[in-house]
Every structure is written in C-alpha cells, then in structure tokens.
Amino acid sequence: MSDDARRLKPVDVVIVGGGWAGSIMAKEMTEAGRSVVMLERGPDRSTASEGAYPASIDELEANFRYKLFQDLSKNTVTIRNNSQQTALPYRRMAAFLPGEGVGGAGLHWSGVHFRIPPDDLRMRSRVIEKYGAGFIPEGMNLQDYGVTYEELEPFFDKAEKVFGTSGEPYMINGKVVGKGNVFSPSRSDHFPLPALKDVYTAHLFRKAAEEAGFHPYSLPAANASRQYVNPYGAQMGPCNFCGYCSGYACYMYSKASPNVNILPVLRQHPLFDLRAGCHVLKVELDADGRRATGVTYTDPDGKVVTQPAEMVILTAFQFHNVRLMLLSGIGRPYDPVRNEGVVGRNFVYQNVTTSTVWLDRGVETNQYIGAGGGGVAFDDFNSENFDHGPLGFVGGSPVWVNQAGVRAIAAAHSGGPPGTPRWGSAWKAGMIDTYRHSLRIDAHGSNMAYRDVYLDLDPTWKDAYGQPLLRMTFDWKDNDIRMNRYVVDRIGDVAKAMGARRVNLTKREFGRPFDTRQYQTTHLGGGAVMGSDPGTSALNRYLQSWDVHNVFVIGANAFPQGTGYNPTGMVAALAYWAAHHIRTTYLASPGPLAG
Amino acid sequence: MRGLAGIAACGTSLASHPARSRPPAPYVPRFFTSAEWAFLIAACDRLIPADENGPGARALDVPRFIDMQMDTPYAFGAQWYMLAPFVQGPDNLGYQLPYAPRDLYRRGIAGMNAHAATRHGRPFADLAPALQDDLLRGAENNRLVFGDIPSSVFFDQLLANVMEGAFSDPVHGGNTGLGGWTMLGFPGARADFMDWVDRYGAHYPLGSVSISGETA
Ligand SMILES: Cc1cc2nc3c(=O)[nH]c(=O)nc-3n(C[C@H](O)[C@H](O)[C@H](O)COP(=O)(O)OP(=O)(O)OC[C@H]3O[C@@H](n4cnc5c(N)ncnc54)[C@H](O)[C@@H]3O)c2cc1C
Ligand code: SF4
Numbered sequence: 083m084s085d086d087a088r089r090l091k092p093v094d095v096v097i098v099g100g101g102w103a104g105s106i107m108a109k110e111m112t113e114a115g116r117s118v119v120m121l122e123r124g125p126d127r128s129t130a131s132e133g134a135y136p137a138s139i140d141e142l143e144a145n146f147r148y149k150l151f152q153d154l155s156k157n158t159v160t161i162r163n164n165s166q167q168t169a170l171p172y173r174r175m176a177a178f179l180p181g182e183g184v185g186g187a188g189l190h191w192s193g194v195h196f197r198i199p200p201d202d203l204r205m206r207s208r209v210i211e212k213y214g215a216g217f218i219p220e221g222m223n224l225q226d227y228g229v230t231y232e233e234l235e236p237f238f239d240k241a242e243k244v245f246g247t248s249g250e251p252y253m254i255n256g257k258v259v260g261k262g263n264v265f266s267p268s269r270s271d272h273f274p275l276p277a278l279k280d281v282y283t284a285h286l287f288r289k290a291a292e293e294a295g296f297h298p299y300s301l302p303a304a305n306a307s308r309q310y311v312n313p314y315g316a317q318m319g320p321c322n323f324c325g326y327c328s329g330y331a332c333y334m335y336s337k338a339s340p341n342v343n344i345l346p347v348l349r350q351h352p353l354f355d356l357r358a359g360c361h362v363l364k365v366e367l368d369a370d371g372r373r374a375t376g377v378t379y380t381d382p383d384g385k386v387v388t389q390p391a392e393m394v395i396l397t398a399f400q401f402h403n404v405r406l407m408l409l410s411g412i413g414r415p416y417d418p419v420r421n422e423g424v425v426g427r428n429f430v431y432q433n434v435t436t437s438t439v440w441l442d443r444g445v446e447t448n449q450y451i452g453a454g455g456g457g458v459a460f461d462d463f464n465s466e467n468f469d470h471g472p473l474g475f476v477g478g479s480p481v482w483v484n485q486a487g488v489r490a491i492a493a494a495h496s497g498g499p500p501g502t503p504r505w506g507s508a509w510k511a512g513m514i515d516t517y518r519h520s521l522r523i524d525a526h527g528s529n530m531a532y533r534d535v536y537l538d539l540d541p542t543w544k545d546a547y548g549q550p551l552l553r554m555t556f557d558w559k560d561n562d563i564r565m566n567r568y569v570v571d572r573i574g575d576v577a578k579a580m581g582a583r584r585v586n587l588t589k590r591e592f593g594r595p596f597d598t599r600q601y602q603t604t605h606l607g608g609g610a611v612m613g614s615d616p617g618t619s620a621l622n623r624y625l626q627s628w629d630v631h632n633v634f635v636i637g638a639n640a641f642p643q644g645t646g647y648n649p650t651g652m653v654a655a656l657a658y659w660a661a662h663h664i665r666t667t668y669l670a671s672p673g674p675l676a677g
Numbered sequence: 678m679r680g681l682a683g684i685a686a687c688g689t690s691l692a693s694h695p696a697r698s699r700p701p702a703p704y705v706p707r708f709f710t711s712a713e714w715a716f717l718i719a720a721c722d723r724l725i726p727a728d729e730n731g732p733g734a735r736a737l738d739v740p741r742f743i744d745m746q747m748d749t750p751y752a753f754g755a756q757w758y759m760l761a762p763f764v765q766g767p768d769n770l771g772y773q774l775p776y777a778p779r780d781l782y783r784r785g786i787a788g789m790n791a792h793a794a795t796r797h798g799r800p801f802a803d804l805a806p807a808l809q810d811d812l813l814r815g816a817e818n819n820r821l822v823f824g825d826i827p828s829s830v831f832f833d834q835l836l837a838n839v840m841e842g843a844f845s846d847p848v849h850g851g852n853t854g855l856g857g858w859t860m861l862g863f864p865g866a867r868a869d870f871m872d873w874v875d876r877y878g879a880h881y882p883l884g885s886v887s888i889s890g891e892t893a
C-alpha cells in the first residue's frame with residue numbers, strides 16, 4: 083500500500099491519535115523543539131463548538147446517538163468469550179464506548195482522576211511476598227509494571243496540575259494533612275483544587291460508610307471545584323454539577339479535556355501540525371523491521387499518503403494501539419497456546435457492577451444533579467488494603483457513589499426494582515419511584531489478566547479500509563467473580579447503615595458470560611503491556627517498543643493487569659513519564675532505553 | 678462497503694439534520710404507511726399508557742418522534758457496523774442481523790399485524806388493550822416469529838425508541854409539553870445546580886425547561 087502512496091515532507095515526530103495521551107506527548111515534544119504532526123481519524127472538535135449550551139445538553143444525541151464517539155460503521159472489533167467460539171462483530175455501541183475526534187474520549191469522559199495504588203504497580207511481587215507463589219491461580223498472568231510509585235509521583239503531580247484536579251489529600255511528604263483516602267500513598271503536594279462538594283447521595287454514603295466502619299474519602303475529580311488556570315495558562319471555570327457530564331463536552335469549561343487544558347496552547351505552536359480526518363493504516367518499518375520510518379494514512383479526501391518521521395508515538399487508545407502494532411508487525415504477536423509472544427497478551431477490562439438502594443419516599447435523591455468525577459468512595463477492599471489470605475482471590479475493588487447525573491432517557495431504561503415489568507403502568511410507577519428516591523453504588527473492581535484472554539486480528543471481518551478487525555477473546559473468571567461478590571456484600575452493610583427501604587445488590591454470576599450488550603465501562607486495558615521482561619511485555623518501562631526503538635506506545639494498553647481505579651490518571655502520568663525520558667535521554671541518543 | 682472519503686463529515690452531520698426542526702401539527706408520517714402508523718400509535722400507548730402517574734406515549738407524540746427519527750442516519754444503520762458476513766451467534770455477543778432500524782420497523786410491524794390477523798382476525802390496532810398486551814409480551818419474550826427477525830429484536834428496538842421519544846428533548850418531536858420530564862421530576866436543560874447541590878433531600882422547586890426554552 084505504501085508503494086503508490088504520496089510521500090509528505092518528513093517531520094521529527096508523528097503522533098497517532100488526538101486524545102489525552104496524544105496531546106500530552108505532542109505538548110512535550112514541541113517543548114523539546116521537535117516538529118510534530120498529530121493525526122486524528124475523527125473530526126476536529128473544540129469545547130466552543132461541541133459544548134455550546136443549550137444545544138449540547140441533548141441526551142438523545144449525546145448518549146443514544148453517540149455524537150462524540152467512534153464511528154463503528156467504519157471500524158469496530160469482533161468479540162467472543164473463548165477461543166472455541168467464532169468472534170462476532172461489535173456492531174452497535176453498548177458495553178464500551180471508544181472516543182473519536184480531536185480530544186478523543188477526553189472531550190467527553192467523566193473526570194474521576196486517580197493515582198494508581200503503589201502495590202498495584204508491583205502486584206506479582208506483592209502477592210508472592212504476602213501469600214506465596216501458590217496463591218496465584220492457574221492461568222493468571224500476574225505481572226509487575228517495572229516502575230514504582232516513587233518514580234511516577236512527579237508525573238502524577240504534573241498531570242493533576244494540568245488537569246486542575248479537585249481532591250482532598252491524606253498525606254503530603256509523609257505527614258498527614260487532611261481527610262483524604264487513608265490508603266493513598268504520600269504525595270509531594272496538594273491537589274491543585276479542593277474537593278468538590280458532596281451531592282446528597284454521596285453525603286449519605288459517606289455517613290453510612292463511616293458507620294459501617296470503612297474509610298470514606300472524596301473522589302479526586304478533574305472537574306474544577308473553583309476557577310483555575312493550569313501551568314500551560316489554560317483556564318477552567320467552576321463546575322456547577324450540571325449533570326450532563328459523561329458523554330458531553332463541558333459547557334462550563336470545568337471538566338478537564340485535551341481540548342480545554344492542552345490544545346488551545348498547542349494549536350498556537352509553530353512546530354505543531356494537527357491533521358483531523360486522517361486515519362492511520364500502519365506504521366512503516368525499514369527493511370529489517372527494527373526502525374519505524376513513518377506512518378501511512380488516508381487523508382480526508384480518501385487519498386493514501388505516507389508521513390515520514392524520525393519517531394512514531396502511538397496514542398490511538400488501548401485496543402487501537404494494539405491493533406496498529408499487529409497490523410504493522412511491531413513486536414511478536416501473542417500465542418495463547420504457548421503463552422508466548424507479547425502483542426495482544428494480558429487484555430483486561432474493568433470488573434464493575436452497580437447496586438441500587440431505595441430510600442424513604444419522603445427523601446428526594448435528585449439524581450439529575452452531579453459531576454462526572456465527583457462522589458465519595460472507600461478503599462478498604464481495594465488493592466492490597468485488606469488480607470486476601472482467607473478470601474482466596476487476587477485483586478480488589480473500591481466502592482463508591484459517583485453520581486455523574488442521571489438523565490431522563492437513562493432513567494426510563496433502568497426502570498424499577500428487579501421484578502418490575504419493562505413497560506406499562508407498573509414500569510412507570512417503579513421507574514418514577516426509583517428515579518426520585520434511589521441511589522447507585524458501584525463496586526469498581528479490578529480484572530486480572532489470564533492466559534486465554536487476549537487480542538489478535540480477526541480472520542474474517544474487515545474495516546472500511548479493508549484491514550482486519552481486532553478480535554477480543556474475553557470472559558469473566560472465577561477469581562474475579564468471587565472478588566466482586568465479596569465486595570458487593572460490603573455494599574449491603576453500607577445500605578443497612580443508610581436505613582434503606584430496599585436494596586438490590588448486583589453481583590457477577592458464576593457461569594454468566596461477558597455480555598457485549600450491556601454498558602460496563604470504557605476502561606479497557608493491557609494488550610501491549612509495559613514491564614522489565616521482553617518475554618512477557620511488548621514495551622519496556624518507558625513505554626518504548628522492545629523491538630522497534632523509535633516507536634513509543636502510550637495508553638492503558640500498558641497496564642499488565644486491571645486496577646480498581648479508572649485508568650486516565652495513570653495513562654496521563656505514564657505519558658509524562660515516557661516524555662521525560664524521551665526528552666532527557668532518547669532524543670540525544672536514540673536507541674533502546676532499557677536493555 | 679463504504680468508501681474512503683468523508684471521514685471528517687460523520688459525527689457532525691446529525692447536528693444540522695432537518696429532523697431537528699419540528700414540523701407543524703397535524704402530523705403526517707413520512708416513513709410509516711397508514712397501517713403501520715395505526716400499529717405504532719396503538720403499541721406506543723400500551724408501552725407507556727396514560728395513568729395517574731402521567732401522560733401516555735400518544736399524548737407525548739412518541740409516534741411522531743419515531744417517524745422523524747426514521748429520517749436520520751441512525752435509522753439507516755449509518756452508525757452501526759453493517760459489513761458482511763452476518764453470522765448468528767449467542768445473544769450475549771450482540772446484534773448480528775443485516776437490518777437497520779427502518780427494516781426492523783417495516784418487517785416487525787408486518788409481523789405483529791400478521792400475528793394479530795391469524796389469532797384474532799384483525800390488525801393489532803383494532804384489538805382490545807388486553808389482547809394488544811398479550812401480543813406485545815409475546816414479542817418481548819421472543820415467542821413470535823417474523824421471518825428471520827426474532828420478535829424480541831423488534832420489540833427491543835420499539836421499546837428503546839419509545840423511551841427515547843417520551844424522555845428526550847422536544848426538539849426531536851416527542852416529550853410534548855415536557856410531559857415525560859415532568860412525570861419523572863427531571864429538570865431538563867436547567868443544567869446548573871451550583872446553589873442546589875448541598876440542599877440535601879429537598880424537592881427542586883423549578884419546573885423542567887427544554888433546549889428551546891419551553892417550560893413546563
Ligand atoms: C463515557 C466515558 C467516561 C469515562 N470516564 C472516565 C473517568 O471518569 N475517569 C477515567 O480515568 N477514565 C474515564 N474514561 C476513560 C478515558 O476517557 C480514557 O481512559 C482516556 O480518554 C484515554 O485517552 P487516550 O488518549 O489513551 O485515548 P482516546 O481519548 O480514546 O484518544 C485516542 C484517539 O485516537 C484516535 N485514533 C484511533 N485510531 C486511530 C487511527 N488509526 N488513526 C488516527 N487516529 C486514531 C481516536 O479517534 C481517538 O480520538 C471514560 C471513558 C468514557 C467513554
Ligand atoms: S458536571 Fe461539571 S464538569 Fe461535568 S459537564 Fe457539568 S459543569 Fe462540566
């Protein structure tokens with residue numbers, strides 16, 4: 083395909099994908115004086131256009147016609163539960179909602195902004211230290227990241243300052259300073275903004291969780307609790323809890339997005355060239371496949387062109403990054419039979435279930451109020467914060483009320499308590515009661531990596547450009563189901579302390595396969611993981627391809643297994659971490675950063 | 678298969694679509710035939726009946742909403758991956774039929790009316806409400822067959838669009854008089870709770886408002 087392709091003027095760095103990871107890398111590379119071309123397959127977008135009130139406050143367009151999301155008609159994935167099945171195309175949006183267009187999913191995400199727990203970074207080592215190697219279930223590919231919390235701390239701090247994150251710290255430089263999460267690691271500085279106010283349901287949850295003996299804290303939120311100017315000079319307004327957060331561009335300029343927090347500055351930079359409507363087909367390699375020479379893409383007129391570059395940075399989102407590596411021949415594809423090869427290995431998801439608590443009919447829970455990242459959580463059963471020994475599972479789950487705003491169509495769909503019909507007068511009564519007087523509590527659990535859960539290229543279905551779709555082989559495993567069931571029972575304890583009128587504890591069921599029709603989260607991870615062993619990781623600890631040293635791959639694809647937290651805080655910190663090492667070491671002498 | 682051009686166009690095309698400007702009453706359907714329209718009105722009003730909790734789907738102009746949607750890219754399947762082959766598999770792997778919403782309505786309504794005719798000798802719209810409910814439940818539980826379309830697929834499509842029509846912004850043709858939002862207690866496009874976020878457990882005093890500024 084590259085033979086007859088038009089060749090453009092070479093640049094220093096080409097970046098594939100215009101979301102958080104791409105925008106951070108582009109900012110850092112232009113700061114380092116490198117010329118950057120950022121290629122984004124979707125349209126150019128800005129908060130001024132997509133977030134203009136009141137037209138933007140349209141639930142049908144945003145959440146049911148997926149205005150800001152990936153165009154599945156051009157490109158999707160196939161999915162199956164195990165390798166004996168035929169994987170079938172994910173034809174309609176449901177379980178997960180990848181983004182598209184300038185800003186990526188960062189334009190319309192929710193904003194929960196975490197630092198990963200230190201133990202999660204060395205999960206394999208930690209589990210073996212605490213419980214012995216025999217504790218790891220057969221078939222689980224438990225791994226370490228190859229980087230420590232202390233190494234990443236400055237980059238978590240930097241990301242929070244760029245995002246304008248609101249939160250309450252617990253410990254700064256080893257001293258307890260506030261009422262934040264008692265399980266969270268020491269920080270070098272405060273959050274740039276104080277925590278958001280609790281909405282009513284979060285307030286009730288905080289009280290009840292305390293009564294039940296847990297340690298509630300305010301979710302760190304990239305929704306500005308006050309006016310803020312970030313280190314790049316980008317301005318944010320205070321979040322008004324509008325309730326149109328997840329799936330929407332923020333009309334208040336309060337939710338951190340690449341479009342508000344980075345791109346306004348980047349777009350002015352003479353070394354930065356943003357090209358929207360450009361779908362990258364593959365990374366071009368030199369004859370011996372050791373060096374990338376650029377990328378080939380289709381431009382907005384449908385012409386196939388080649389952009390030569392000294393360095394290629396993939397920031398196309400977790401599974402698109404893995405697919406581009408497979409399509410380009412970067413790294414050895416994973417073979418689940420032999421448990422060898424690295425590209426496609428350790429594909430993971432978020433193990434989340436949502437339970438519902440009904441309060442007295444005199445109490446209005448006002449679920450339409452909310453901010454995407456706001457809420458109250460407890461971590462007593464997350465990470466290694468509790469003794470897994472007697473429980474016999476690996477992994478954990480924070481528990482929270484994260485009321486991002488429940489709107490009318492969503493309320494109609496979720497209906498009444500279990501057993502209520504889906505339509506007719508009984509549905510109406512149950513749905514109205516549920517909307518007015520209930521609240522939702524999530525167990526937002528980790529998902530471990532397994533030998534037979536992986537990504538590869540589909541043998542049958544192709545995208546609109548004639549390239550094979552990515553194939554996901556995924557199912558829930560007993561270890562993760564047991565973890566979910568244990569933690570959801572703790573939600574029962576909290577609901578009791580709340581004086582619930584009725585409780586519906588939603589748990590994963592043994593033997594019930596992953597269902598692509600039900601929305602879960604877009605927190606997909608792994609598939610091209612970081613690590614210190616090229617036999618089990620596609621990327622070294624600087625997110626550099628072990629095989630092709632001038633390719634860096636930034637995204638949740640780097641997570642060796644899932645965590646209980648939302649991914650973006652970690653993705654942003656990893657982007658700044660990789661950028662730091664590219665700037666301080668790689669640019670001066672290009673070559674492998676780890677040996 | 679779709680061509681390579683027009684990558685940048687999608688996603689923004691909906692915003693300027695003519696379906697967003699609301700046609701004047703009385704409404705004449707553009708997509709549905711008169712027999713289909715009679716089915717749609719009757720079925721919608723069984724799915725959301727008028728009762729002590731608020732208006733029914735007919736008063737909320739849900740059929741009009743669905744007809745207007747049939748003119749949007751969504752109804753042509755433009756947002757779905759519709760490349761062949763179409764292979765059926767377990768339900769949990771999701772929708773695998775070659776039909777866009779317009780096809781599902783056309784075939785599904787014909788199927789419902791055929792079942793009504795076989796069982797009761799009349800089209801669906803002319804049946805007593807209890808018989809209509811029986812047929813709808815039959816479709817919901819996949820007990821009817823409409824050629825190669827499982828009846829539950831048609832039912833789910835219809836139910837989803839009915840919910841959308843009753844509870845989306847009136848700019849799309851349904852939720853007339855903001856009746857859907859009012860019964861739910863949803864304030865609509867107010868979208869500013871700076872002063873209300875910590876008024877715990879209290880009833881929000883302002884009525885719903887729409888994108889166009891209509892209030893209830
Ligand atoms: C509704 C929703 C709510 C969320 N809420 C949270 C939250 O509260 N907290 C949290 O931590 N995370 C949240 N997430 C996840 C978060 O959005 C992602 O982790 C984050 O945006 C990932 O950033 P990224 O840069 O890796 O990828 P993206 O933002 O997906 O950007 C990748 C970009 O690459 C482009 N691209 C892909 N392939 C190609 C190609 N071949 N050629 C050119 N361009 C390409 C895509 O169009 C896209 O714009 C949420 C996600 C969704 C959908
Ligand atoms: S809830 Fe806050 S951050 Fe989210 S869209 Fe509304 S104003 Fe913006």
